[in-house]
Amino acid sequence: MSSKATTVDQRAAELRDILDYHLYRYHVLDDPEVSDAEYDRLYDELVALEEANPKLVTPDSPTQRVGAPPSEKFQKVEHLTPMGSLEKVTTDEALEKWHEDVCKRLGTTDVAYVTEPKIDGLSINLIYEDGVFVRGATRGDGLRGEDVTPNLKTIKAISMRMQLAAGERPPPVLEVRGEVYLPLSGFNALNERLIAEGKKPTPNPRNAAAGSLRQKDSTITAQRPLSIWIHGLGVRDGLPVEGHWEALQWLREHGFRANPFAERHETVESVAKACRDWERRRIELDYEIDGIVIKVDSFDQERRLGALHERPRWARAYKWAPMTAQTTLNKIHIRVGRTGALNPWAQLEPVEVGGVTVSQATLHNEEDINRKDIREGDTVIVQRAGDVIPQVVGPVLPHKKGTKPFKMPAKCPLCGAKIVKPEGEAMHRCPNRACPSRGLESLINWVQGPGDIEGVGEQSVRRLWDLGLVRSLPDLYRLTKEQLMELEGYADISATNAIESIAASKNVPFHRVLLGLNIPDVGWVTAQNVARHFENVDRLMGASQEEIEEAEGIGPDRAESIAEWFSDEANRALVDELRSLGLRFEIGDELKPVEGPLTGNTYVITGTLEGYTRDEAAAELEAKGAKVLNSVSGKTTGLIVGEEPGNSKLTKARKLGVPLLSEQDLVELLRG
DNA sequence: TAGCCTCGAGTTCA
């Protein structure tokens, strides 16, 4: 061998070491030492050396992570030790019961546990021979999985070679277990890209990760920012560790990416607390977790406990109520809202999600449905966004035979008018101003919103509508007790109360009436501003678009919308009719700005208060001159936090440094 | 003109 060859050989080996080290710093420790450019320079040097001397290429070289040719199919391989699946517990009681069982079998109460986040990803088994990564496989049935080595090599958080201390000899064979996952940031970026390319977004990070790992062409896998958390060992012969806690430390020291939130607990109470704490804290993570994995720490105790039907007695998964679920989408219905917008919604086979039963969910609009490729009859994934509103995330493919892509109807399902879809807008619309949907929906809106009528709810309004007794707001005020008593559910007393409540609603202030007219783009605040500016409806009706713009918070768009509404003859007739029925069309003194000790302060309320409803608290604050808004911003004076506060408001307030006030603080504020 | 603040509108379940 010539001395030159040796030098090149040495340099290649050196470069492999350096590059491996920097990958480890970057992807395992999240603590890079060199710039990306510097890394690229070293990488290019190695590529050049290897191209000039193909014999230098080793299977574990950093250059071999990408570019393996597409394989025909995945080989089945046997795991060296079986990958058991975890028995789950869902309550503290079940956890406690397991602990008692463990203690009884071991004959001691001296049991320590290790907990760590249960990643919602794909279980993977990695084999290292003499410290070098040689093979990796999916879990499969627990005994045999699919060999996905080329794809795993593209994941930079997987070390191709173990980190060894000077003079340390690697174990001849080591089996390492982990969970491959897609970080949420990467998942969002991937979906944005897919949408931009006109492709279908992936329904959730787990599916995206699974799809990525099972790509036949590993160059595609390489484009997905997959990562891994290593959480355990299979074959571990000869390692100087006596328990899981030590094993995790050992793994970390040898270049494996073990989760930093693993904890060791001396008592089962401490374990239970960790499970509860993480249910709240899980949103802080850049990956999805669906519970906590709990293992008996000591390997000696683990061995004595053994397994039952491939399910280890020494470990449990504490699982929370799932935030997502699968169910069947039975039918897509159309609802026409009070503005004429067509709203498709899904009727679902009822399913538990995050502790409540979900049976319907909005599908927003046609574009959204078809981008997600949702069809009637699909099995779909449902999740609760922001912990509350159910969403259909997407179908679990493939579709059933004979299903068709969704299409909006061409005609309004209620009045038969031709549906329009303005250029650039997402919503389809029924253009018919006389469409029953609009009248009905506005009536429902009126009784539960601006009109604030007790004793007449959505169901009654629908029945009155169907009977033809009430088809407009004026009709409601002409309704008699006798007519109302024709309805099921109304007897003498309830009918009297309802009629009185309807009569009382004639006195709601002008701005509420304005709100009830259903003028597009006019909501609660704009109605107040308009009422305050014009003081009565005649001056408003007589105003030009430019004059309307002078009111606070009104720009060209809203001004146009308002002017257009009042230019419609039917609408002016409606105003006249309501006025003759006795509704108020000029302001009283209710909109006079209140001067008080809290003038200039704005507050936001979240959660449930003990002594007040939120409306009462808001009214009291406003009586002292404060403003009460619905979202936190830099200008918010304080966020009043009740029981079970909304997470988004709380996080935002913390981020912006907005003071958090308790109900106690509120009471003092109102008193002082 | 950008970026923040606010508003409107549509939404589910117990």
Place this chain on the structure above:
DNA sequence: CTCGAGGCTA
């Protein structure tokens, strides 16, 4: 509660 977008301000 969230989303999108109108309105306002620097």
